[in-house]
Amino acid sequence: MKRAFELTLGIVTSVGGFLEIGSITTAAQAGAGYGYQLAWSVVLGTLCVAFLVEMSGRFAAVSKHTIPDAMRERFGVNFFAVPLIVMFLVSLLTLGAELGGAAAALNLATGRALPIWAIPVAFTAWLVLWRSTFSFIENGVSFLGLVTIAFAVGAVKSHPHYGELARGLVPSLPHTRPSHYWFVAVSVIGASISPYLYYFYSSGAIEEKWDESYIAMNRVIAGLGMSFGGFLSVAVLVLAAIVFHPSGTDVQHYQQLPQLLSHVFHTPGAWLVIGSLFIACIGATLEITLALAYLIAQGLGWNWGEDLKPHADARFSLAYTLIIAVAALFVLFGVDPLQLTQIAMALTSASLPIGVLPFLILMNDRDYLGEHTNGRIGNAVVMSISVMAAVLAVVSIPLELVGS
């Protein structure tokens, strides 16, 4: 009975925590720019992240190591420093984008300038981290994130062209603006496979003291939770394809986002988007901040744990305090959250192999996983998608910068 509850909770929190500023804006840009044609990129990203999340949970449950912990132990600090620095910087940009997303929601709700919200949003997120436990953050905030299901309801009520959507699930070459097409595709993939997600998940498995008996449950949570989450991203893409694509309007400002649901639910629809954006971005802010603090604390062997009181892990607590303060500067100095998101997501894609490939080596190491090492399919899917996304990102980012 307890396991059934944990399973349900795991799936619910995966769904509620899936959407954030990255997945919402990149899916909206994909739908607005290319209709249903880029639906395949959501599916590819979701497939890859489902495998990665399953692997990180299995790794923690069997080896009792988190990923950064094992990475330093297995490869040494000189190698570990590379993914540590790259992932830290890319995730810090993503964190700035999430704080910007929450501030943008408050700007849409109140009309007050976006930078004004930088400090209140950062302080609120910090206060939750300072005062609450891991379970509250993982379950409570993600549970609120279920409001994002409104996108799926809206998409269904908009009567999309299911035949065209099905055709969009198969990758195809663009008819117009090819460099932008590939740039948006890698941004969508980057938004789905953000490394902080599976780093956070492996730390969560250690915080919740998973053991080998959790392997089956972990598989179901990763598979179903991520699939339903990906379904929400497709819903955003569908809505943007219906609302923006026919008039050839690109999504370039966050002020356009409420239109995604206002055409179906009118004024309440706009408020649903604003509420979803705020909750999803606050949830992601908490997860990314913790993931970055975990990365440093585990890499350096500090005491860490969101369930500990701050006085019991002072370095860890001050690390997340400093991280959230630095990320808030992006919002305070008026960096546009949408542009920051685009850059962060594309850089996430470009840097995927740096975090993913060493992780795959760990996942095939019998010293850590015994008989639970990866199968060929898992290795092939994750390796091929992350390398392909990185190559596409490295080619399309300069072309997009030149083009814009």
Added chain:
Amino acid sequence: MHLIGNILDEQLQDNGERNAGRVDGIVLELRDGRPPRVAYVEVSPITLLSRFSRRFARWYARRIDRKLDGRGVPFRIPWSRIERRGPGLRLDFDATSTPIYALENWLRQHIVRRVPGA
């Protein structure tokens, strides 16, 4: 036992199961006619930095030595006080009163305790 594979960069825990840093360096004792043996492990930012740049590590050590008298040398733990247990290495003493916890203790005392809710 492989020094690099099984000791270097491993997580250390003290006798109260608190994380106590990682093995940043290994000190070997050379013995005439006999194989070298592990004498100490070092847990110190100075040792860690020296694995990237010896010059930077020396500069950092000098600065620390000036600011905190006598702390410009890496903290060493005799190998005899370490045993392998579970996924890491276990110390047979409380690390919270050693230099491993100096920064943690200072931050707790001077910053964290002053924040409500800590």
